[in-house]
Amino acid sequence: MADKQSQTAPDSEIDHVERVCDIGGGLSKDLAERLKEIDPELLILVARGNPYAATNLSAAQAEAALPSSILATIQSWNQSSWNNSFRDGGTWTNTWAQSPAIR
Amino acid sequence: MTSGPPSVSPSLVILQPTALCNLNCSYCYLPDRRDRELMSDEVLQACASFVFSCDLRGSEIEFLWHAGEPLAAGLAFYKRAFALIAERAPKGLRVRHIVQMNGTLLNQAWCDLFAEYEVDTGLSVDGPAEIHDLSRRTWSGRPTHAKVMQGYRLLRRNGLVPGALCVLTPESLKWPDKMYDFFKEAGFRSVGFNVEESEGVYRRSRLQEVAAEQIRASYDSFMRRIWQRWRADGGPMIIREFHVMLGCMLTAHEPDLVREPLEAIPFSIITIRRDGRLSTFSPELASTPSSEYGNFILGNVLTDTPSQVARSAEFARLRDEVAVGQERCKQSCEYYKLCGGGFQSNRFTEHGSFHATETLTCRLHRKTLADVIVDELASESRKLVLEKAV
Numbered sequence: 178m179a180d181k182q183s184q185t186a187p188d189s190e191i192d193h194v195e196r197v198c199d200i201g202g203g204l205s206k207d208l209a210e211r212l213k214e215i216d217p218e219l220l221i222l223v224a225r226g227n228p229y230a231a232t233n234l235s236a237a238q239a240e241a242a243l244p245s246s247i248l249a250t251i252q253s254w255n256q257s258s259w260n261n262s263f264r265d266g267g268t269w270t271n272t273w274a275q276s277p278a279i280r
Numbered sequence: 281m282t283s284g285p286p287s288v289s290p291s292l293v294i295l296q297p298t299a300l301c302n303l304n305c306s307y308c309y310l311p312d313r314r315d316r317e318l319m320s321d322e323v324l325q326a327c328a329s330f331v332f333s334c335d336l337r338g339s340e341i342e343f344l345w346h347a348g349e350p351l352a353a354g355l356a357f358y359k360r361a362f363a364l365i366a367e368r369a370p371k372g373l374r375v376r377h378i379v380q381m382n383g384t385l386l387n388q389a390w391c392d393l394f395a396e397y398e399v400d401t402g403l404s405v406d407g408p409a410e411i412h413d414l415s416r417r418t419w420s421g422r423p424t425h426a427k428v429m430q431g432y433r434l435l436r437r438n439g440l441v442p443g444a445l446c447v448l449t450p451e452s453l454k455w456p457d458k459m460y461d462f463f464k465e466a467g468f469r470s471v472g473f474n475v476e477e478s479e480g481v482y483r484r485s486r487l488q489e490v491a492a493e494q495i496r497a498s499y500d501s502f503m504r505r506i507w508q509r510w511r512a513d514g515g516p517m518i519i520r521e522f523h524v525m526l527g528c529m530l531t532a533h534e535p536d537l538v539r540e541p542l543e544a545i546p547f548s549i550i551t552i553r554r555d556g557r558l559s560t561f562s563p564e565l566a567s568t569p570s571s572e573y574g575n576f577i578l579g580n581v582l583t584d585t586p587s588q589v590a591r592s593a594e595f596a597r598l599r600d601e602v603a604v605g606q607e608r609c610k611q612s613c614e615y616y617k618l619c620g621g622g623f624q625s626n627r628f629t630e631h632g633s634f635h636a637t638e639t640l641t642c643r644l645h646r647k648t649l650a651d652v653i654v655d656e657l658a659s660e661s662r663k664l665v666l667e668k669a670v
Contacts, residue, residue: 204532204615204616204618208614209532212529212654214661215654216657216664219657219660219664220526220529220530221530223526
């Protein structure tokens with residue numbers, strides 16, 4: 178019985194593995210699809226509502242990643258916010274009184 | 281697993297000058313909170329020497345003073361510490377001090393010192409008095425909210441704007457409107473919500489006593505309501521959880537970009553205790569007892585250089601263990617891109633192993649949070665489409 182199990186994973190397990198392996202960079206297909214339902218302009222607008230919209234990317238990574246139109250929009254918000262927000266690693270600690278490390 | 285020692289390039293140095301705390305919060309993960317021992321000037325100097333001999337790559341470094349109550353170390357200590365660090369810092373490097381405090385010991389002299397050194401402040405406050413005082417009390421059991429808010433008002437009068445750090449307990453999760461109203465009406469510019477976690481000497485969060493699905497649903501409805509209030513207000517208050525997750529979602533379409541939490545990067549965070557012993561990854565590990573891992577101590581600033589610490593067998597073992605857990609998260613978690621793995625101390629406290637993946641905190645603070653934000657934004661997007669069609 179044990180051998181059989183090790184040779185043949187249950188279907189549910191295979192489904193799960195396939196689903197997760199489909200993420201190609203860390204998102205399940207399902208979540209990626211749900212993200213696509215979000216209007217990109219709305220996402221920017223909401224993030225912009227917070228003047229320090231941030232990613233955990235370095236400025237170089239972010240510039241490489243973002244479509245130029247989005248990049249221009251973000252850069253136009255406030256140059257210093259941009260610098261703070263896209264600083265590698267620490268990201269929002271610049272704009273935050275307490276550290277992300279303190280939980 | 282990983283070859284060769286990494287460069288020691290901290291962006292955040294957490295200094296714990298004393299374990300002493302004047303409060304006895306019910307969920308505190310820190311040990312020795314009645315121990316009055318203070319970081320000596322010798323250790324303080326060694327901290328500065330150690331940190332400034334690291335491979336500092338950025339134009340700024342942050343010193344976060346924390347654990348137990350940092351103000352319990354006394355004003356004179358910080359006058360010496362800030363002056364020493366300013367004197368020792370390499371030219372061109374901006375030093376930023378952050379003090380995460382409970383606010384009850386504040387007076388004008390503290391505000392003057394913070395203003396002089398442009399110190400950023402964080403205040404631990406769990407919402408309105410009736411919720412805050414359930415958990416955050418003195419050793420004799422007295423409530424602390426009034427004193428905390430007195431400290432907050434004093435900071436504000438001095439032009440200092442602290443961020444709030446709020447622990448979500450089973451009680452507060454029931455009252456999202458009360459919680460939101462409190463932070464909004466008090467005028468906090470920012471708030472970070474933590475969940476009551478199993479860490480350090482606080483071995484089991486009360487949230488773990490509730491069925492997993494039930495607590496997920498409570499957190500979901502709490503954050504959903506906070507989101508709705510925040511959106512209705514136009515988002516003037518920075519809510520850390522939304523702030524970071526929205527940032528990740530902005531680039532979620534890019535295949536090669538993954539969130540990279542500091543606590544998963546070796547030596548990105550260095551935590552130094554009052555006796556000079558240091559650790560890395562999650563700062564809570566410095567307060568987590570473990571005979572197996574030597575209490576996660578990787579060296580001492582009094583005796584070791586950064587490269588010696590990076591070459592130590594203790595560090596190599598910890599790094600490899602953390603890397604295994606990270607890889608397992610990457611391979612198995614549907615939310616990895618929005619999380620990047622992390623919560624090392626939670627993994628260890630909840631599961632006894634860094635190889636473990638899911639924790640209470642990541643279930644709530646990553647997965648459920650992401651679901652809430654995606655759902656809410658998708659719902660808003662659909663409404664926009666309908667409005668445009670009309």
